[in-house]
Structure formats: C-alpha cells, structure tokens
Amino acid sequence: MKKDRIEEIAELLDKRGKLTLNQLDTYFPDVSQMTLRRDLLQLEQAGRIIRVRGGAMSVKEVQKVSNEPYAKKTAMHTDEKIRIAQKAASLIEENCSLFIDGGTTAMCLAKELPDINIHVFTNGLAVAIELAQKKNLNVTMLGGQVMKENLSTASPVARSYFENTNFELAIISASAFTPENGFSCGSMVEADLLKMARNKAKSMYMMLDSSKIGKIMPHTFARLEDIDVLITDDEFPAELKEEFLKRDIVVM
C-alpha cells in the first residue's frame, strides 16, 4: 500500500538521516525507483523531507548538520553500524536496565531501541536526546566534562554516579580492537568510565564493526575475555571469531 510505504520511508529517513535512491531501492525491492521517487516528491511537498541529488534527507538531519565534527563521523560506515545496532537492539528485553556509551554506534543503537519500558544510562549527549524521544523509556545522563569531539561526557566525577545506580547490561562500542591490546579508546577518562560500567554490569555486550579491527587506541578498557557477547558484521575474520568462541563468548 502506498501510504504505508511512504510512512516507512519517512521513518527510515528520520532514523538514517539520509538515504540514496539505491539504498531505498534495496529496502523496497518490490517497487520501482520511479515509484520511490514519486513517494519522495510527495514527502517533500508535505515538508517532511528534503530531496537532494541521489536521494533525500530528513529535515531533522539537516538541523544536525550544524554539528559538523560529530555529523561527519556519523556518516561513516553507517550501514554496518545500523546492522550491528539492530542485532544489539534485538537482545534487549522489557524492564531491563542498561548502559550505553556515547559513540556513533551507540547512537545507531539508540535509534533502533524499541520504545518499551527499560532504563538506559548513557554518557552520550546525542544518545540521551535521541532516547528522550521515546515515551516509555527512561534515560539517565551521566554527567561530566563534555568531550567536544564525540559529544560524550567523562570525568572522575561520574564515578559517584555509578555508586548508586544498577544495571544488568552494558552495551559498549569500541574504537579499536586487537587480540593483544583488547578494546581501546582514545580518552583515558572515557576508558575509566567504561571500565566502571563493565564492573558494574552483570554482563557486557560489545559492538564492534570490523573496520575497527587491528587498530589500537591509547587506552584499553576491556580485554577479549571481559565480554559476554560480541556483536559484529559479516566481515569479521573467522580466525578471530575462533578466539572469542574459545572463551565461550557469543559472537553474532
């Protein structure tokens, strides 16, 4: 049905920010590009999206454009990130309490999270705002000094927050991983925060798109054996996968 499809497109665009016609085409393989074009035209006339060459973008996304440094990063590896985020989101159950970090993968996760009764802790400003859109979901922002490059907070002060909070699950995304150096990130205070989250949570899921493999960042916050589930994409090397499976870590 046309109307449903148009709605879907609009939602998709709000989630993804920007889509090319070809991407849309893979989402809706049973209609022609021409039809999708006409849908976009309608959405544009309704003021809900903006058509750009190659596809369209959501109006919301445009407002975000002013967040340059962050926005640039957001555009990278989006497809993999979204798929990983979807996998992660599928693991979340109602009434649970979890921690999400502030990275771009976490941002994708925030968008994919269902609007159910869960409690989320995060140190990501953009993540918190995204989650605040959901009616049934409860968000707690971890305070601290704002890191401009990734719009996250981190500071020793955050430590005091953790003292009185409880969550079962931490879902973290790493900036870098090697088997020897484990999961690492660029900021010491952030690493500290993530370590705390890891200690606090009963279990820890790691989101890692394969582009991060082989990279090393200054501060390791978790080792291979620290995690319970690894969520990654299809490019993930088989031999590395073995390493995880050997330690009873679920890889998906």
Add this chain to the structure above:
Amino acid sequence: MKKDRIEEIAELLDKRGKLTLNQLDTYFPDVSQMTLRRDLLQLEQAGRIIRVRGGAMSVKEVQKVSNEPYAKKTAMHTDEKIRIAQKAASLIEENCSLFIDGGTTAMCLAKELPDINIHVFTNGLAVAIELAQKKNLNVTMLGGQVMKENLSTASPVARSYFENTNFELAIISASAFTPENGFSCGSMVEADLLKMARNKAKSMYMMLDSSKIGKIMPHTFARLEDIDVLITDDEFPAELKEEFLKRDIVVM
C-alpha cells in the same frame, strides 16, 4: 576573492532560502558554474547550506520548513529571548565559571555566548551540545534523569556533582514569576537543582521574559531578593522594576 564570494553566496541563500545554480550564475557572471559548484560544496561541508538538485538551500530555510506546522513552542517569544540572551552574554567575562540551566532561554544564551575561555556547567542536553561547538569554552554536563519535555537533567544525584565544583555565577531562566511566589518552575527536582546552583554561586542572574510574569508554577526555587541581576525585555512593568531596584538588584 573566493572567500568574499562564498560569504555572499551564504548570505544570499539565507535571504532567499533557495537558489538554483542558474540563478547563482546570474548573480556571479564573472565566474564559471563550476566555481560556484565548488563554493557550494565548501559551504555544504561547513554545514551552512544543503545542496539540492539544481542548486542549494540554506539550513535556516529548512528549519523554517520544519517549524511551520510543528515546533511552535521553541519559536515562541524567540525574539525577546534572543535579546535577553544577548544582554546576558554581554555580562560574561573571560576566565569565569558559570552555571546555565537547560531551558529555551538558556539555549538562546548558549548560542550567544562568545567563544572564549570560560567554564560552563549546565543541566541542559541541548545546551551542552550547543556549547560543545565552541572551541575555547569548557562544558560540564550535570548528570541525572533526563526530563523528556525539556531535555534537561535533574535528580538528587546531581547534588553530588555540586560538591566538588565551583562557579561564580549562575544564570537561570524561570518559567514563572510573581512577586509573592518568586521564581518557580514545574519540577521539584529541577527546583532543587536550581536552589543548589543558587547557593553555590557567588551571584545569580535571572533571565525573565515578560511573558512569564504573573504565572505561577508549583515549585519556587528563588525569591525576589535572592538574585543579583534581572535581565528582561522592554515590556517589563515599571512598578515591578521598582520592587527589584528597591532591593539593589540591577535590572537590565
């Protein structure tokens, strides 16, 4: 000169909303379309415009489109708020440390703040993101449970943050004011937070647009005599102004 031309294009776009390449070409007959394209590309990368098929449009224009049917609240009294925010911003000096709340007036202030070496504490998510754009400015986000309606945090936990932080100045905006009930807001935890800020700061500036006068919200967080400076607009009633002046409060 290239830079001037790019500026001109940006201004033109802000004025006209949208321009095609051909229109631009008639404005700048002495350069080729290719050059204009490259200019647009740069402007896009700077996040100032959006390139659409045939030309480009200003980001502002897009925001206007999205505001039309929907985000009325943010747009309310914007002009007054901006003027008030400008007054407040003019009072800020380099190397100072201040608290800003998370309301829409505070958001205007965040935009108007100069990019100088100051440290800002805030409980507003959007305010923190806005401030994170500034290179020289340091931001600390106060954590807590996120209030969805105004994208601010507030929670008893925030109390612990204040223990180890210091700021000279708190610039607050109230949702309501009457001489009898003082400055009030809708949430108890928020009122609590603001009270703490008020106690912590050496001085307190209140931003109050005149539309808030006569309104009463459930939780008072400051009384008339608690503040040092009142920043308001021209509509502010003269007899009320007297009340403030009587107590040696600067009204501007």
Add this chain to the structure above:
DNA sequence: ATTTACATGTAAGATATTAACACAGATGTT
C-alpha cells in the same frame, strides 16, 4: 627564477531526474 599551492576554467563522461506513454486493477456508472 622556480616551485608550490591555490583558484579557476573546460569539456567529457557518469549519474540522476523528468517526461511521456503504457498498463493494470479498483471503483463507479449506465
């Protein structure tokens, strides 16, 4: 004087968009 970097121009080639027409199914009319 030579190099380098940068802004610009030109034109071919790639890509995306529109326009025009055709077709099918749903709905309404006689």
Add this chain to the structure above:
DNA sequence: AACATCTGTGTTAATATCTTACATGTAAAT
C-alpha cells in the same frame, strides 16, 4: 456486464545536473 475513469505503477528515452580529470593562470614561498 460493459464502459469510463482514476490511481498507482513500470518502462524507456530525453534532459538536466554533477563529477572527474586535466589545463591554465596567478600569487605566495623558497
């Protein structure tokens, strides 16, 4: 039932726009 009409859709060709790659000129840097 036969017919007209409308709407959504697909196909293709024609058109418009965009990018790429290379050439040129100019001014700053060495």
